[in-house]
Amino acid sequence: MIEQILDELSAKLNLRKNEIKIYKKSQVLVLGDEILMLKINGVKRIAVMGNGAAFCEFHGDSITPNLKLCPLTHLNRLVINKFLEYTVPKSFGRKQGTFGVGDRLGLATPGHIRIISNSNVKPILAQQSKRELDLTGRTFSKVLDDVTFSVFQEGYKDGFGADGDHLKHGTDISEAIESGYTMITLDCSEKIGFDLESKSSDELIELYKSLPSHLIKGCEEKYLNKPFKFNKSIVAFNKDELVRCVLIYYNAVLYIEHIYKEYILKASRFIDFEVSIDETSYPTTSFAHTFVAQELADLGVNITSLAPRFIGEFQKGIDYIGNLDEFEKQLEIHAAIANSYGYKLSIHSGSDKFSIFPIIGKYLGNKLHIKTSGTNWLEAVALIAEKNPDLYREIHKTALIHFNEAKAFYHVSADLSKVPDLSTVDDAHLLNYFSNDNSRQLIHITYGFILRDESLKIELYETLNSQEEFYFSRLEKHIGKHLSMVGLIA
Ligand SMILES: [Zn+2]
Numbered sequence: 001m002i003e004q005i006l007d008e009l010s011a012k013l014n015l016r017k018n019e020i021k022i023y024k025k026s027q028v029l030v031l032g033d034e035i036l037m038l039k040i041n042g043v044k045r046i047a048v049m050g051n052g053a054a055f056c057e058f059h060g061d062s063i064t065p066n067l068k069l070c071p072l073t074h075l076n077r078l079v080i081n082k083f084l085e086y087t088v089p090k091s092f093g094r095k096q097g098t099f100g101v102g103d104r105l106g107l108a109t110p111g112h113i114r115i116i117s118n119s120n121v122k123p124i125l126a127q128q129s130k131r132e133l134d135l136t137g138r139t140f141s142k143v144l145d146d147v148t149f150s151v152f153q154e155g156y157k158d159g160f161g162a163d164g165d166h167l168k169h170g171t172d173i174s175e176a177i178e179s180g181y182t183m184i185t186l187d188c189s190e191k192i193g194f195d196l197e198s199k200s201s202d203e204l205i206e207l208y209k210s211l212p213s214h215l216i217k218g219c220e221e222k223y224l225n226k227p228f229k230f231n232k233s234i235v236a237f238n239k240d241e242l243v244r245c246v247l248i249y250y251n252a253v254l255y256i257e258h259i260y261k262e263y264i265l266k267a268s269r270f271i272d273f274e275v276s277i278d279e280t281s282y283p284t285t286s287f288a289h290t291f292v293a294q295e296l297a298d299l300g301v302n303i304t305s306l307a308p309r310f311i312g313e314f315q316k317g318i319d320y321i322g323n324l325d326e327f328e329k330q331l332e333i334h335a336a337i338a339n340s341y342g343y344k345l346s347i348h349s350g351s352d353k354f355s356i357f358p359i360i361g362k363y364l365g366n367k368l369h370i371k372t373s374g375t376n377w378l379e380a381v382a383l384i385a386e387k388n389p390d391l392y393r394e395i396h397k398t399a400l401i402h403f404n405e406a407k408a409f410y411h412v413s414a415d416l417s418k419v420p421d422l423s424t425v426d427d428a429h430l431l432n433y434f435s436n437d438n439s440r441q442l443i444h445i446t447y448g449f450i451l452r453d454e455s456l457k458i459e460l461y462e463t464l465n466s467q468e469e470f471y472f473s474r475l476e477k478h479i480g481k482h483l484s485m486v487g488l489i490a
Contacts, residue, residue, distance in 0.1 A: 001034045002027065005047050005067065012063050015040065025155035030054040030083045037153040042465055044149070046070040046080075054083050077145045080152055081180075087151045089144070089162035091182040091272040092122050094304050094343050097366035098272075099488070100124035100163055101479065102373025104136050104447055105380060106146030107464050111475030112376075113156045119489040120366045124183060125151070126162035127371065130172055131409060135448030140164060140179040165371070166276065173263045183272035183304070185346075186259050189279040191252040197282050201240045208243045219246050222298075228290050230336035235290045245291035252277065253295040260301045274369065276307040278348050284308035286333045293341045305369045307346035308334050314349035316410050317374045317444035318437040320356045328359045335363040344369050351375035354485055361487035372482065374444045378434060379474045380464055381443050385430035387470070388463045392430050395450055395460070396422055399442050402449035409448075414441035 002022055010017050019041065026037035033050030035058075048058045048068045057079045060070030070076050081088050092098055099121045101112045109125050116123040126147040133139060144162055151160060163183040164176025173184055196204065208216070219242060227236040237245075256275055264273045277284055277292065289308055296303060311330050312322020320327070331345075338345040346369040347353075347360060360368065385392040403416065418438040425432070433439040451457050464471055483489040 001049065002036065005034070005036070005038075005049055008064055008067050009038075009040075009047070009069070013040070023153045026153045028084065028155065035083075037149070040069075042462070044072055044153075046072070046076060046152075054079070057082070072145070072149050074141060074145050077148045080148060084152065086157040086159070087148050089126065089147075089180060089182045090159045091270045091304075092159075092161060093270070093272065095367070097121040097344065097364075097488070098124050098161060098369045099483065100127040100165070100369065100371040100373075101376060102127040102129075102132065102165070102371070103143075103146070104128070104132060104138075104373070104377050104451075105461070105464065106138070106143065107380070107461075107468065107471065108376045108475055109147050109150030110154050110468075111472035112479060113151065113154045113160075114472060115476040115480045115483065115489075117156060117158055119483045121368075121483075121488050122159055122161065124161040124163045124369075124371075126160075126181070127165050127373065129166035130168070131166070132373070135409070136451055140176050140181060144180055161272065163272075163274075163371075166279075170259065170263055173259065177263065177267045177271065181271075182269070183274060184264065185274040185276055185307075186256060187276050187279060188252040188255055189277075191255040192277060192280060193248040193251065194280060196244075196247050197280070201243070204240075204243050204247055207247055211246065215246070215250070222294070223291070228294075230290075230333065230340045233286070233333045233336050235286045235333075235337075237287060237290075241285075241287045242291075245288050249277075249288055249292055250295070253292060253299070256296060256303075257299045257301050260303075272304040273302070274305040274307065274346055275303050276346070276348065278307045278309040280309045282309070283311040283330065284334070286330075286337065289334055289337050293337055293343075297341055303343050305344040305346040306338060307348045307369075310334070310347075313413075314353065315412055315441070316349065317351055317378055317440045320353045321413075324355060324359065327356055328363075331356075331359060331363050339367070347371065350482070351378075352482075354481070357482065357485035358487070361485070366488055368486075370482070370486070372479070374447075375478065376475060377447050378440060378444055379478050380460075380471060382431060382434040383467060383471050383474060384460060384463055385433065387467050388459070389427035389430055391456070391459050391463060393422055394456055395443070396433070398450050398453055398456060399446040402446050403442055406445040406449060410445040412441040412445055414438040416442065 021039040023037040028035050031052045033052040033054040035048050048055050058070045059075050060068040126143050128143050161183050162181040164181045165185045166187040167173050168187045223237040223242050227234045264271050348371050350370040351372040415438050
């Protein structure tokens with residue numbers, strides 16, 4: 001069949017057969033129609049051959065009465081979803097570990113599939129935050145279109161998820177669910193009382209007294225004089241700790257309940273619901289975690305995973321900064337709390353946190369969710385540095401111009417004085433920028449500005465497209481290192 005499609009295309013379009021790249025793993029028979037992904041002159045198309053239902057529904061150009069060439073549009077994505085169940089994202093619930101790979105360019109998914117499919121976690125292939133969508137000019141729908149075509153291209157049939165990441169408002173959550181997303185990560189940071197974190201106990205007691213008396217009474221009966229036992233750890237609230245938790249987290253708990261009941265439960269399918277309380281200035285204490293978990297359980301809110309703010313720094317694109325023993329101690333208790341309430345612990349900003357991965361594996365096994373994102377972009381730009389040095393130099397200059405603006409969106413500690421001047425680095429050594437934490441962060445956070453420059457963007461996509469197999473193998477290696485250090489892959 002592939003031969004026949006190739007023959008007809010080359011005859012009708014006047015192409016040599018080697019100008020057509022066939023993605024053999026995509027080949028599938030749907031009710032008698034042959035469907036497969038190919039690339040002609042650098043542009044991907046879906047070829048459909050036959051005369052059945054799928055052939056009728058795909059939108060494209062008829063090459064012969066029985067052969068259509070179809071562009072990778074949203075409408076054709078929906079047709080693929082309709083006929084090929086494995087291209088539709090799924091939810092995985094509390095027991096199945098998952099690994100999130102944000103892909104800002106829409107090109108990385110085949111590399112992700114090739115490695116994560118060998119692990120004992122499931123991939124969350126679509127994962128973009130509102131901030132990333134705004135900075136890249138993409139939409140929930142577009143991100144899922146790109147992922148769906150890649151899943152089809154790879155013939156990957158073992159299931160993947162789609163995460164509307166770090167969403168704060170109901171409107172965005174609705175949009176993500178309507179676009180087909182199967183996981184929602186609710187960022188409650190706007191409802192957490194950050195301003196209270198630095199207040200003294202006396203100031204907090206005064207505020208606490210003004211809360212409704214039934215709330216105070218209920219919380220004190222529930223939490224005081226009743227130690228919570230989680231595996232080997234005991235969390236025993238005193239009044240000060242309780243006051244702090246109620247004042248800082250109670251509004252967030254109510255907001256989580258609202259989103260759960262209004263959006264998550266009302267969706268027409270099961271949605272993995274992750275709650276993130278990680279965007280705070282202080283690490284989440286065992287008291288705060290217990291309080292949020294217990295309140296949600298009492299309100300009947302079933303979360304799939306929760307992301308606390310861990311001790312130490314989880315900066316973008318570089319290893320963990322902090323004390324490993326302290327991290328281990330805290331992870332052990334957070335893991336015990338999550339385990340006792342039945343949900344998975346989620347690790348955010350998980351890109352490149354190699355020094356803590358073995359500790360994470362030790363306490364969480366594969367009952368976890370990890371999010372990575374920026375590191376996939378860094379792998380793409382590292383490829384550019386290797387294969388298209390002139391383009392890399394332009395990207396680097398643009399990043400330098402916009403670094404200070406980009407810092408408003410991301411917390412990084414990069415020191416530009418430690419980034420060697422471009423004029424001193426010859427082409428053969430441009431890759432060294434990717435083993436320097438300062439230049440990694442420079443390139444990491446400025447992606448929105450780089451992609452806003454239309455000519456840079458076009459050339460970047462052209463280079464990555466022409467080197468796609470090399471990009472996939474880079475990602476396999478790099479994400480594979482993440483998986484193997486956590487112990488998720490042999
Ligand atoms: Zn987060």
